[in-house]
Amino acid sequence: xxxxxxxxxxxxxxxxxxxxxxxxxxxxxxxxxxxxxxxxxxxxxxxxxxxxxxxxxxxxxxxxxxxxxxxxxxxxxxxxxxxxxxxxxxxxxxxxxxxxxxxxxxxxxxxxxxxxxxxxxxxxxxxxxxxxxxxxxxxxxxxxxxxxxxxxxxxxxxxxxxxxxxxxxxxxxxxxxxxxxxxxxxxxxxxxxxxxxxxxxxxxxxxxxxxxxxxxxxxxxxxxxxxxxxxxxxxxxxxxxxxxxxxxxxxxxxxxxxxxxxxxxxxxxxxxxxxxxxxxxxxxxxxxxxxxxxxxxxxxxxxxxxxxxxxxxxxxxxxxxxxxxxxxxxxxxxxxxxxxxxxxxxxxxxxxxxxxxxxxxxxxxxxxxxxxxxxxxxxxxxxxxxxxxxxxxxxxxxxxxxxxxxxxxxxxxxxxx
Numbered sequence: 021x022x023x024x025x026x027x028x029x030x031x032x033x034x035x036x037x038x039x040x041x042x043x044x045x046x047x048x049x050x051x052x053x054x055x056x057x058x059x060x061x062x063x064x065x066x067x068x069x070x071x072x073x074x075x076x077x078x079x080x081x082x083x084x085x086x087x088x089x090x091x092x093x094x095x096x097x098x099x100x101x102x103x104x105x106x107x108x109x110x111x112x113x114x115x116x117x118x119x120x121x122x123x124x125x126x127x128x129x130x131x132x133x134x135x136x137x138x139x140x141x142x143x144x145x146x147x148x149x150x151x152x153x154x155x156x157x158x159x160x161x162x163x164x165x166x167x168x169x170x171x172x173x174x175x176x177x178x179x180x181x182x183x184x185x186x187x188x189x190x191x192x193x194x195x196x197x198x199x200x201x202x203x204x205x206x207x208x209x210x211x212x213x214x215x216x217x218x219x220x221x222x223x224x225x226x227x228x229x230x231x232x233x234x235x236x237x238x239x240x241x242x243x244x245x246x247x248x249x250x251x252x253x254x255x256x257x258x259x260x261x262x263x264x265x266x267x268x269x270x271x272x273x274x275x276x277x278x279x280x281x282x283x284x285x286x287x288x289x290x291x292x293x294x295x296x297x298x299x300x301x302x303x304x305x306x307x308x309x310x311x312x313x314x315x316x317x318x319x320x321x322x323x324x325x326x327x328x329x330x331x332x333x334x335x336x337x338x339x340x341x342x343x344x345x346x347x348x349x350x351x352x353x354x355x356x357x358x359x360x361x362x363x364x365x366x367x368x369x370x371x372x373x374x375x376x377x378x379x380x381x382x383x384x385x386x387x388x389x390x391x392x393x394x395x396x397x398x399x400x401x402x403x404x405x406x407x408x409x410x411x412x413x414x415x416x417x418x419x420x421x422x423x424x425x426x427x428x429x430x431x432x433x434x435x436x437x
Contacts, residue, residue: 022126024418026411029119033410036061036099036115037107045104045401048111050141050152051079051180058099062114062138069122071136077193078156079140079186085125087133091432093424094135094204094384095120095417096375098142098153105143106403108209108410112391114138116207116414120421132202132428134421139375147177154378156194163188202428203350204379204386207417209405211372213396220366221409222358222416224351225388228370228377229276229304230311230343236263236322240331242287242295257285257294259322259329266321267301274314276305277371306343306369344377350387350424357419358389361412387424389416 097113144150240254391413
C-alpha cells in the first residue's frame, strides 16, 4: 500500500540545503550556477522515481505523471531563492510536491495527469522582476519591459538567460503549457507571524492581496542648513517625514498594510535643506475597493503635507496587481484537508505574491496551503519551521490533491454533458 514518506521529504530538503546553502544562507538565485545545481538535484530525484521532465521556453521545469486523462492537476513551487535566503522559501513547495508525486505514482496510474512544476525565478531577486516563469506561463510577461534589466554586476537578463540555455524572445511560448491544466495547488511557508501567533500549524490561503506601488515626490528649495531659519524653509523631507507616520494611520483605517520602502533626498548633503525628496509607497489589501481607498487617502495626505510645508508635489506609478481570490471550492477542500491533518484550520490572505497568483490569473482554479513560520521571518538565513509542521503540511497537500483529483474528473464529466 502506498504511503506518504514525510521523513524522506525532509531528508531531500536537507540534502538540497547542503548543496546550495553556505554560512550566509541559501544561494539558489535564479540563472546562476547554484540554481543549476538545485535543478540537477531535482532532476536526479525525478529520475529516481521514473517520472519524465522537460524545461519550457521560460525555464520552468515540468515533471509529468501521465494519468487516464490528459487534463492535469498541477502542484508547484520554485527552487530559486533570494541571496542569503532561508532553507524553506520556495523549495519546500517543490520537495513536498515531489513526495506527493511519489505517493500518487505508487498508487498506479492516476485518473488525471499529475504535473509537478518548478517555476523559474519566482523571487526576482537578481533582476527585480518577480514571477518571471509563471508570468510567462500566464501570458502576463512583457518581454520588452524586461529586456534591458541588469543585475548588480551589470549582467543583462538576456545574457543570464543565454548562459543557462534560454532565450528571452522564446519565453512567451511557455503559455502553451496551459493546455489541459485543470487545477493548481501550492504549499508555502507563511513568511509571516499570523499562524504562529494564533498557534495554528497550517492555514488556508484565501488569495493573494492586491498591490499598489507608487512614488511620491516632494520638491522644495535647497538652502544652507545653518543660515536658513526653520520658519523660512521649504523642506521636502519634512513633508516626506510626515507621510512616514500617516501610512500607519491609513493602514489601520483600512486593515491593510502600507510601507515606505525607500527615500531619496537631493542634494543629499548634511549642510543643505532637502530640495527634492522621493519616497516609494507599497500598499496591499485583499479587497480591491479598500486598496483603492488606501491610495486615495495617501494622495490626499501628501497634498495636505505639501501645502503645509510649502513644497510642490508629484505622483508616479511603479507597479500594481489586483487582488486575486482563490477558487471557493478548493478553499473548502483545503480547509477539510488541513482539519483532517492538524485538527484545526485558519483562513488568511497572502501578503506576498506567489506563482499561484499568476496561475490563477490564467483562469486555472488555484489554491494554496500555508505552513507556520517561526518568528514570522523569511528571506533570511534564520527562516525556519518546526519539522513536525513541515511534515503535516506535506500530508495536507497530499490530502488536498486526493480531494481535488475526483473534483477535476467530476467537472470534466459535467462539461461533456
